[in-house]
Amino acid sequence: MDFVDLDYYLYFLPAVFVLAMWVSLGKRKPQIIILLLMSYLFFWFASGWYILLLLISTCLDWTAGSKMHASEDDAIRKRWLSASLITNLGLLGVFKYLDFFIESLNLVSLKFTNSVEIDTFGLLLPVGISFYTFQTMSYSIDIYRKKQKPYDSFVDFACYAAFFPQLVAGPIVRADHFRKEIENSLRIDSVQFRLGLTLIIYGIAKKLIIADNVAIHANSIFIEGEHLANIGLVWWATLCFGIQIYCDFSAYTDIAIGSAYLLGVRLPENFQTPYAATSPQDFWRRWHISLSTWLRDYLYIPLGGSRNGTKRMIFALMMTMLLGGLWHGASWNFVLWGLVHGLLLIIHRFGKNIGFVNKFFNVTGKFGILISWFVTQVCVFFTWLIFRVEETSILIPSMKTFFGIGGHFDLGEMYDFLPEIKLLTVVIVVAFIILHGISGKVGGGKMWLSRRHPIIWGIICGVMLSLTFYLRPAETVDFIYFRF
Amino acid sequence: MLEQGKLDIVTSIVILIITGLLVSHLFVNTITKPRLYDGTINNLGRYAFTFDAYDYIEDNSEEYVIAIGSSKMREIFDGGTIGNLTNYSGDFFNLAYAGDRPYVRMIEIDALIRIDPKMVIIEIGPNVFSALSTPLPESTTGRMSQLMALNTEWTTQSWEKILDEEDKKNLPLSRFEQVRYFAKYTPEAIESTLDYELELEEQPYSCDPNRGTVHCVPSVNSDEFDEYIKYPIQFRNSLKVIKEGNAKWTIEEYYGERLDNYLKSSYHNPEGIINKNQVALEFIIEELLENDIQVMLIGLPYNPVLIDRLSEGQWEYYNSTISRYNDEYEITIVDYLWDNDWIEDDFNDYTHASRQGEIKFAEKVAPEINGILTQ
Numbered sequence: 001m002d003f004v005d006l007d008y009y010l011y012f013l014p015a016v017f018v019l020a021m022w023v024s025l026g027k028r029k030p031q032i033i034i035l036l037l038m039s040y041l042f043f044w045f046a047s048g049w050y051i052l053l054l055l056i057s058t059c060l061d062w063t064a065g066s067k068m069h070a071s072e073d074d075a076i077r078k079r080w081l082s083a084s085l086i087t088n089l090g091l092l093g094v095f096k097y098l099d100f101f102i103e104s105l106n107l108v109s110l111k112f113t114n115s116v117e118i119d120t121f122g123l124l125l126p127v128g129i130s131f132y133t134f135q136t137m138s139y140s141i142d143i144y145r146k147k148q149k150p151y152d153s154f155v156d157f158a159c160y161a162a163f164f165p166q167l168v169a170g171p172i173v174r175a176d177h178f179r180k181e182i183e184n185s186l187r188i189d190s191v192q193f194r195l196g197l198t199l200i201i202y203g204i205a206k207k208l209i210i211a212d213n214v215a216i217h218a219n220s221i222f223i224e225g226e227h228l229a230n231i232g233l234v235w236w237a238t239l240c241f242g243i244q245i246y247c248d249f250s251a252y253t254d255i256a257i258g259s260a261y262l263l264g265v266r267l268p269e270n271f272q273t274p275y276a277a278t279s280p281q282d283f284w285r286r287w288h289i290s291l292s293t294w295l296r297d298y299l300y301i302p303l304g305g306s307r308n309g310t311k312r313m314i315f316a317l318m319m320t321m322l323l324g325g326l327w328h329g330a331s332w333n334f335v336l337w338g339l340v341h342g343l344l345l346i347i348h349r350f351g352k353n354i355g356f357v358n359k360f361f362n363v364t365g366k367f368g369i370l371i372s373w374f375v376t377q378v379c380v381f382f383t384w385l386i387f388r389v390e391e392t393s394i395l396i397p398s399m400k401t402f403f404g405i406g407g408h409f410d411l412g413e414m415y416d417f418l419p420e421i422k423l424l425t426v427v428i429v430v431a432f433i434i435l436h437g438i439s440g441k442v443g444g445g446k447m448w449l450s451r452r453h454p455i456i457w458g459i460i461c462g463v464m465l466s467l468t469f470y471l472r473p474a475e476t477v478d479f480i481y482f483r484f
Numbered sequence: 485m486l487e488q489g490k491l492d493i494v495t496s497i498v499i500l501i502i503t504g505l506l507v508s509h510l511f512v513n514t515i516t517k518p519r520l521y522d523g524t525i526n527n528l529g530r531y532a533f534t535f536d537a538y539d540y541i542e543d544n545s546e547e548y549v550i551a552i553g554s555s556k557m558r559e560i561f562d563g564g565t566i567g568n569l570t571n572y573s574g575d576f577f578n579l580a581y582a583g584d585r586p587y588v589r590m591i592e593i594d595a596l597i598r599i600d601p602k603m604v605i606i607e608i609g610p611n612v613f614s615a616l617s618t619p620l621p622e623s624t625t626g627r628m629s630q631l632m633a634l635n636t637e638w639t640t641q642s643w644e645k646i647l648d649e650e651d652k653k654n655l656p657l658s659r660f661e662q663v664r665y666f667a668k669y670t671p672e673a674i675e676s677t678l679d680y681e682l683e684l685e686e687q688p689y690s691c692d693p694n695r696g697t698v699h700c701v702p703s704v705n706s707d708e709f710d711e712y713i714k715y716p717i718q719f720r721n722s723l724k725v726i727k728e729g730n731a732k733w734t735i736e737e738y739y740g741e742r743l744d745n746y747l748k749s750s751y752h753n754p755e756g757i758i759n760k761n762q763v764a765l766e767f768i769i770e771e772l773l774e775n776d777i778q779v780m781l782i783g784l785p786y787n788p789v790l791i792d793r794l795s796e797g798q799w800e801y802y803n804s805t806i807s808r809y810n811d812e813y814e815i816t817i818v819d820y821l822w823d824n825d826w827i828e829d830d831f832n833d834y835t836h837a838s839r840q841g842e843i844k845f846a847e848k849v850a851p852e853i854n855g856i857l858t859q
Contacts, residue, residue, distance in 0.1 A: 457499070462503025462507065470670040
């Protein structure tokens with residue numbers, strides 16, 4: 001089960017809502033137990049027996065947290081922290097990276113004579129493993145650092161680790177945040193209820209109207225791998241993928257936050273109009289916020305951060321971005337994606353301190369901001385090209401064409417090659433750009449809409465839902481971040 | 485939540501549902517249906533025009549006889565000529581379409597009964613008893629799905645009980661599935677509409693009579709529609725073209741191995757058992773009779789060259805079934821299949837009537853119709 005599955009909206013979410021917010025209204029403990037059991041049920045539908053990995057991670061970090069909190073002995077505390085890290089990273093290592101490691105080893109060994117090829121295990125990636133292991137690890141690390149105390153109840157902690165709206169693809173929630181959300185019995189008012197539904201409808205619309213329609217165009221070019229010398233096609237496909245990944249992922253987040261709202265739990269925002277960013281640093285403040293802050297707090301700063309000299313800062317930044325890239329998937333293009341983002345961040349950090357650059361932006365004012373926005377977005381979309389294409393034989397020519405190396409521009413070829421639904425996709429892309437721009441200036445309008453009169457809310461949301469139903473393509477695409 | 489809050493939520497949801505349904509209706513009727521009917525999205529649309537036609541006939545004619553069947557009926561039944569040759573004051577409409585099978589046609593039965601024609605003339609022939617596989621071929625599933633989605637009588641769907649259980653799994657039986665079927669085609673419908681509006685593409689299947697394409701069905705709002713559903717645009721005369729030497733084949737080749745292969749196809753070989761098509765045919769007959777609508781079964785003629793090439797007993801099942809129907813149902817059966825009066829020039833090809841054949845058919849069938857309708 002996932003958020004594009006109709007059963008989720010027809011049966012699962014209403015059932016949880018009725019049980020938790022109606023039958024058990026005002027009774028905190030039964031509410032949390034219901035949320036936990038339904039979260040496990042959701043995970044079972046999504047991932048089957050892999051639920052055992054979630055249980056292992058939950059039990060271990062619960063124990064580690066309690067033991068570390070109870071002990072003042074540093075050695076004991078370190079031992080329990082190591083157990084947590086080794087187990088969680090071990091689960092990630094085995095299920096996410098082992099086959100990738102073996103494949104890479106086989107590739108390298110091909111260079112040598114008498115090399116023996118090692119068989120891969122063919123392990124399937126358990127749904128959500130990258131998210132819940134990061135959540136539970138952060139819990140243990142924070143207790144080790146004495147930044148927070150452990151949960152009082154195992155059920156509460158298990159609910160934090162497994163809370164179904166954000167279990168599979170985030171946002172990555174901190175333990176303290178969730179504790180505050182569930183410390184009293186869960187309640188909502190009519191505005192919160194409508195806000196929850198608004199977010200869900202926004203999410204469904206973003207996913208099915210925008211992400212899935214533009215995905216057809218991006219896929220047609222990057223999967224077929226034809227006409228890669230056409231600059232127009234490569235740019236268009238890259239633009240489409242950039243829009244797809246944002247709408248796909250932020251749609252999931254909207255639905256997750258909306259579902260949580262209906263259950264009286266507020267989850268943190270994960271996006272803030274990332275394509276309005278005017279620098280690489282700005283981009284990372286707006287994109288996948290829960291992951292970038294996690295990486296900052298648990299990787300970048302422990303590796304030295306920016307307060308231990310330039311060399312250390314470059315090392316910490318590059319390591320963080322490389323590992324952040326690898327977190328997305330066991331493939332070299334993700335590593336390259338992280339590397340390029342790391343380089344962009346470093347270039348920006350040093351570039352902005354160069355005298356004439358500083359002077360230029362001081363003199364040019366808004367025009368300068370426009371230029372920095374454009375340059376940032378070209379760079380960001382270039383990294384999406386790397387992110388999208390795993391096949392080297394397609395990636396390298398696409399990268400060259402992106403910068404016009406050996407490419408040509410042929411509108412007729414573009415028109416002939418693009419999938420059947422062309423004009424509608426262009427309309428969708430243009431509408432997205434306009435709406436994203438407006439949303440960057442005045443906000444997404446979710447709160448505004450949920451505070452309107454019920455009739456106005458009903459009309460706007462009814463139109464949005466109908467548009468979604470009729471404008472979605474015949475084939476629904478899985479959420480991209482499910483793979484991570 | 486407070487009482488006011490609950491009321492707000494209920495109001496919001498009710499308005500959301502009503503708006504959703506209204507917008508949905510707008511989408512289906514102004515964007516998707518026109519593109520399905522005009523054959524833009526898939527040419528199956530051309531076989532599903534009949535629901536429009538039923539509504540049109542009900543609104544524009546007082547008494548009428550309706551002919552249904554395959555392209556054989558479509559090519560031989562000239563409603564205007566037949567009307568002129570009978571004493572019946574009502575109209576004669578030809579709603580036959582290419583590749584028709586009773587199992588597919590039965591989806592229209594509720595709409596057909598609703599408009600209450602005086603008589604329904606149904607083609608009967610070896611093709612009607614031919615096999616229809618389970619699961620259904622993709623093209624048949626597509627055609628049936630489209631008919632189900634366009635069906636104006638979706639609250640009745642009396643034919644559901646006739647459907648094979650296995651077939652039901654692949655067909656949009658509920659209204660929700662039927663609306664989803666429309667939704668599936670909407671992006672393509674919008675794209676085509678934009679193309680036409682911006683004049684980037686030409687609309688397909690223009691109704692130029694010289695093209696003689698089976699796909700050409702004028703819009704229900706056009707002036708040509710009335711004439712069309714009485715006498716659809718006809719196939720070109722292939723035999724004439726071949727004999728004039730303007731075709732890929734010589735007449736010897738056309739009547740040689742090509743005809744042998746044609747006769748071997750399942751479409752011309754009754755399965756010899758009560759299969760899905762036959763069950764559906766009997767269902768159509770029974771439903772019409774139950775609603776006091778007269779039924780005439782017509783066995784349509786074939787090119788005599790083809791008849792001469794039939795193997796011994798190849799269409800015997802047709803004969804025995806006709807005979808059984810004669811005994812079991814209070815219907816009129818007119819059989820021209822074995823009528824020796826038909827000559828090669830009455831046909832455009834192996835099976836479809838030429839203009840000469842249409843006139844001969846009208847002259848032959850008019851007295852039979854008079855006999856029934858003036859009783």
